[in-house]
Amino acid sequence: MARLVRVGGAQLGPIQPEDTRAQAVDRMIALLRQAAGHGCNLVVFPELALTTFFPRRIMQDPDEANVYCETTMPTPETKPLFDEAARLGIGFYLGYAELAEEAGRKLRYNTAILVNGEGQIVGKYRKVHLPGRAEPDPTGVTKNYEQRYFTPGNLGFPVFKAFGGVMGMALCNDRRWPETYRVMALQGVEMVMLGYNTGAVRWAAEGNRIVQMPSHLEMFHNHLSMQAGAYQNSTWVIGVAKAGCEDGEELMGGSCIIAPSGEIVALARTLGDELIVADCDLDAVKWGRETYFRFDVNRRIEHYGLIASQRGVIPPE
Numbered sequence: 069m070a071r072l073v074r075v076g077g078a079q080l081g082p083i084q085p086e087d088t089r090a091q092a093v094d095r096m097i098a099l100l101r102q103a104a105g106h107g108c109n110l111v112v113f114p115e116l117a118l119t120t121f122f123p124r125r126i127m128q129d130p131d132e133a134n135v136y137c138e139t140t141m142p143t144p145e146t147k148p149l150f151d152e153a154a155r156l157g158i159g160f161y162l163g164y165a166e167l168a169e170e171a172g173r174k175l176r177y178n179t180a181i182l183v184n185g186e187g188q189i190v191g192k193y194r195k196v197h198l199p200g201r202a203e204p205d206p207t208g209v210t211k212n213y214e215q216r217y218f219t220p221g222n223l224g225f226p227v228f229k230a231f232g233g234v235m236g237m238a239l240c241n242d243r244r245w246p247e248t249y250r251v252m253a254l255q256g257v258e259m260v261m262l263g264y265n266t267g268a269v270r271w272a273a274e275g276n277r278i279v280q281m282p283s284h285l286e287m288f289h290n291h292l293s294m295q296a297g298a299y300q301n302s303t304w305v306i307g308v309a310k311a312g313c314e315d316g317e318e319l320m321g322g323s324c325i326i327a328p329s330g331e332i333v334a335l336a337r338t339l340g341d342e343l344i345v346a347d348c349d350l351d352a353v354k355w356g357r358e359t360y361f362r363f364d365v366n367r368r369i370e371h372y373g374l375i376a377s378q379r380g381v382i383p384p385e
């Protein structure tokens with residue numbers, strides 16, 4: 069018997085700085101209801117899904133970012149999402165900015181939670197790989213200051229027994245790092261959910277010139293990293309974007325559901341609010357793990373050689 073989870077990837081179009089959380093939640097509820105019409109058990113929303121992607125802008129005092137953060141979940145503004153999802157019996161993944169208090173210090177994390185079909189939070193993840201800069205970029209090309217606002221996640225890459233399988237979470241830049249998937253795969257992950265906010269166009273400073281990077285590479289690398297993560301770890305990957313022109317930045321879409329074979333089985337066509345749906349058989353992870361990727365048999369870390377810092381630099385001949 070297949071272990072089917074019918075997953076909805078709920079891509080969101082842009083959320084502008086002036087948009088309220090209540091407006092974002094209304095849009096998410098509309099997508100939830102669409103997902104219910106398709107018989108989905110689980111819906112995946114993007115990274116920082118309640119507000120505009122505020123880390124694209126530099127604020128003099130990083131604490132100004134606290135207005136974009138949630139200190140608890142659900143909040144009064146997100147409670148309608150939790151209530152509607154529970155009424156429909158749909159679980160969800162939600163990315164948001166968290167303001168936590170730890171050892172008397174206030175820390176911001178880029179966070180995702182997993183909520184079950186009864187509206188209970190069953191998992192939490194805090195983004196490990198924070199891109200961008202902490203200090204102003206004199207060239208002006210940087211569109212990401214996550215290092216300024218967030219503390220790297222301190223929860224590792226945990227996995228959670230839910231939806232009849234083993235579920236994991238990641239956020240945006242995490243998808244480009246093979247460790248993200250492997251650490252979860254070694255714990256038996258069967259589905260990795262990942263929200264992202266990624267510019268469709270990237271600029272780089274070359275000497276005193278600002279040049280545009282080849283734009284086709286942005287989407288290529290988006291899918292390449294998630295498809296490779298899925299294939300090399302034999303896991304489902306659900307990648308969900310915030311897309312379209314947000315606060316002056318073009319965000320890529322390309323939300324997709326990727327099978328453990330590495331194949332994309334559902335792909336968004338627009339840059340707006342859009343639901344993609346696929347039946348994900350969690351048993352499909354077995355084939356890869358019993359053939360090419362038998363971690364316990366074929367993964368021979370004792371033969372990988374010492375890491376460079378242990379070996380020392382090889383002197384020139």
Ligand code: CDV
Pocket residue numbers: 199200212239240241242244264265266267
């Ligand atoms: N939100 C992100 O993590 N964005 C990064 C960009 C800045 C490279 C990404 O990896 O898509």
